[in-house]
Amino acid sequence: MDLLTLVQQAPELTALWPQLDKGKHLVTGLSGSAKTVVLAAAMKQLDRPMLVVTTNQYQADELIADLSHVLPETQVYNFPVEDVLAAEVAVSSPDARNERINTLNWLLENKPGIVVTSLAGFKRRLTPKDIFAASSMTIDMDSEIDLAKLIAQLSAMGYQRDNLISAPGQFAVRGGIVDIYPLNQDHPLRLELFDTEVDSLRTFDLSTQRSLDTLDTIVVPPATDLMITADAMQHAADVLTKNGQNKRRRSRQPKRSKR
Numbered sequence: 001m002d003l004l005t006l007v008q009q010a011p012e013l014t015a016l017w018p019q020l021d022k023g024k025h026l027v028t029g030l031s032g033s034a035k036t037v038v039l040a041a042a043m044k045q046l047d048r049p050m051l052v053v054t055t056n057q058y059q060a061d062e063l064i065a066d067l068s069h070v071l072p073e074t075q076v077y078n079f080p081v082e083d084v085l086a087a088e089v090a091v092s093s094p095d096a097r098n099e100r101i102n103t104l105n106w107l108l109e110n111k112p113g114i115v116v117t118s119l120a121g122f123k124r125r126l127t128p129k130d131i132f133a134a135s136s137m138t139i140d141m142d143s144e145i146d147l148a149k150l151i152a153q154l155s156a157m158g159y160q161r162d163n164l165i166s167a168p169g170q171f172a173v174r175g176g177i178v179d180i181y182p183l184n185q186d187h188p189l190r191l192e193l194f195d196t197e198v199d200s201l202r203t204f205d206l207s208t209q210r211s212l213d214t215l216d217t218i219v220v221p222p223a224t225d226l227m228i229t230a231d232a233m234q235h236a237a238d239v240l241t242k243n244g245q246n247k248r249r250r251s252r253q254p255k256r257s258k259r
Contacts, residue, residue, distance in 0.1 A: 004070065007041040017045045036066040043075070043114050049107060050114045056083050057118045064116050071114070077103040079117035081124050094168045097158075098183035100225040108133055127227040135227050140217040144196050150178065158224025166206070169223040181206075182220055189218050 007013065019025035020042055030038055043050050054060045057080055067076045080096045103115055108129070126132070135157055139145070151173060155161065159171045165181045165188055172179045176199075181188035187203040190211070201215040 004041045040070045047112045052116045053122045060116045060118045075113035077115045079103045079121045081121035083120045135222040137220040157222040
């Protein structure tokens with residue numbers, strides 16, 4: 001019998017599990033290894049995804065490291081967000097974005113596991129579930145590609161266009177050749193088109209530009225966890241325009257003198 005099973009069956013905790021399942025119980029006084037083991041046992045007992053919120057990202061990283069010793073890698077997920085908004089905007093790394101995207105994709109599967117994040121991660125605004133679920137792009141040898149629509153879709157998925165790709169999260173277009181560097185791939189992808197037909201799909205070496213593996217299908221995940229649709233952008237533009245016009249109108253009205 002392993003440690004987590006012993007904790008699940010401990011007489012002191014058997015009354016706790018039904019209350020946790022109803023979301024009507026507060027557990028305090030746990031720290032260190034005790035907290036790690038009880039969290040892992042609770043996940044096993046409830047058999048569903050769990051969210052654990054820590055004070056900051058440092059504590060989240062520490063808890064993830066501890067949970068990784070008692071749970072499989074496929075059941076522990078990180079949702080890293082910088083604790084200071086300015087730092088998130090300035091230094092957010094592709095690796096952190098990729099972790100968030102992988103975690104959100106895993107949550108769509110509704111499998112048992114634990115997501116650990118900081119308070120900043122808990123407060124972060126997210127794309128609606130249905131929009132994010134439909135954000136990945138699958139291309140195979142039978143696909144018909146409209147290049148203009150492909151470029152627009154990659155931009156909407158968070159990819160940055162450049163003349164030549166040099167890092168994950170970028171894409172480049174040269175004639176009928178489209179290079180895409182997904183965040184979760186070791187090598188970029190190259191898509192060659194003959195008019196609207198897919199002529200070849202392959203990975204290539206970034207430094208030498210030489211082809212590596214020929215593929216039948218490629219799946220391109222989003223490069224951001226904050227997807228913005230064209231309709232949402234237009235709605236935001238309309239709201240901002242309306243608010244600006246209202247403020248301009250009020251500023252032109254004569255001020256009433258106080259008596």
